[in-house]
Amino acid sequence: MFQELLNKIIQASNIALFPHKNPDGDALGSTFAFKEILESLGKRAFVVFEDDEMSPILNSVVGSENNIPCDDYDLFVAIDSANTDRISKKSDLFFSKGVESTIVIDHHFHSNTKFGGLNFVKDAPACGEVMYNIAQEWGVSITPSMATNMYLAIVFDTINFSISNVTPSTLIAGAELLKLGADMDKVQLQFKLKSPSQIRLRNVLFENSTIKDGLAHTYCTLNELDISGATAGDCEGLVNEFAYIQGIKVAMLFRKLHDGEFKVSLRSNSDKFDVNAFAAIFGGGGHVRAAGCTILDVDFFETMAKFVDGARVWLDNDGDLSKVNGL
Numbered sequence: 001m002f003q004e005l006l007n008k009i010i011q012a013s014n015i016a017l018f019p020h021k022n023p024d025g026d027a028l029g030s031t032f033a034f035k036e037i038l039e040s041l042g043k044r045a046f047v048v049f050e051d052d053e054m055s056p057i058l059n060s061v062v063g064s065e066n067n068i069p070c071d072d073y074d075l076f077v078a079i080d081s082a083n084t085d086r087i088s089k090k091s092d093l094f095f096s097k098g099v100e101s102t103i104v105i106d107h108h109f110h111s112n113t114k115f116g117g118l119n120f121v122k123d124a125p126a127c128g129e130v131m132y133n134i135a136q137e138w139g140v141s142i143t144p145s146m147a148t149n150m151y152l153a154i155v156f157d158t159i160n161f162s163i164s165n166v167t168p169s170t171l172i173a174g175a176e177l178l179k180l181g182a183d184m185d186k187v188q189l190q191f192k193l194k195s196p197s198q199i200r201l202r203n204v205l206f207e208n209s210t211i212k213d214g215l216a217h218t219y220c221t222l223n224e225l226d227i228s229g230a231t232a233g234d235c236e237g238l239v240n241e242f243a244y245i246q247g248i249k250v251a252m253l254f255r256k257l258h259d260g261e262f263k264v265s266l267r268s269n270s271d272k273f274d275v276n277a278f279a280a281i282f283g284g285g286g287h288v289r290a291a292g293c294t295i296l297d298v299d300f301f302e303t304m305a306k307f308v309d310g311a312r313v314w315l316d317n318d319g320d321l322s323k324v325n326g327l
Helices: 002-010 025-040 056-060 084-094 127-138 144-157 168-179 184-192 196-207 222-228 239-243 275-281 300-316
Strands: 014-019 044-047 075-079 102-106 118-121 210-212 215-220 250-258 261-268 290-296
Touching: 002 102, 002 118, 002 127, 014 025, 014 084, 025 044, 025 056, 025 075, 025 127, 025 144, 056 144, 056 184, 075 084, 102 127, 127 144, 127 168, 144 168, 144 184, 196 215, 196 222, 196 239, 215 239, 215 300, 222 250, 239 250, 239 261, 250 300, 261 275, 261 300, 275 290, 275 300
Parallel strands: 014 044, 014 075, 075 102, 102 118, 215 250
Antiparallel strands: 210 215, 250 261, 261 290
């Protein structure tokens, strides 16, 4: 599979790279690491962003300041996206030359819908680890900047190597990346850094939260996001703060995106409560302990109540999803 991916890359000249919308550290670190891998092979690569998708994490992504568009693209690569919804704003460009000109590189092994012409999907806790393995298999010399971006990707998606699907291979990759020059201080500072707007947003989420009988859920409206001065990217990862409250089995964060659409982030503290399977009922997916979905064309608070009711049934039946109904 590594060779098949390389063969597809070798045939291309100008390559467009697509991190998922509202990109987190794994999406950004992995994408810019892959950009440098491609450039080491003599290819031109450009990371495609929407104007409203700029993230503070970019401050720690090496090479983001040298992201220069190409005149024409002959290959399109989606990174860290399990389905087309994750690249929805850019899907027209992604498929502009047909599905055969597309590649998907992802680590959401159990929920990826294989929407590319070539689907390189590995079971790993972070896409950054997949990029590390690609570089190793291809014989690419990992530079300090590549190492920093891969390390950043792994740190962000594994919550600093602390989640249950971290394997010995993940820890070895992290150690090797540090040996290769990854800037641990820079990455750790960015991982721990919180902007004033994030602190205000966190206060809003705790004010809106309900914590009861193993389930924690909270929400944020567009107005609350605006008042706090936060961006969509500031919401990423905040659900984890609810997941680690003592006694909580499942945490849920509901975030309004715009009229008729909102995002749900899910976290679990037990393999018994598979949030990937729960999210799949509502058209989403992810990992066993971290997943999400986007809900379209519904009343925010009414649907949130139905979602919470479903989660309550799920918990009350000890992880049995057979009694949970979709929307």
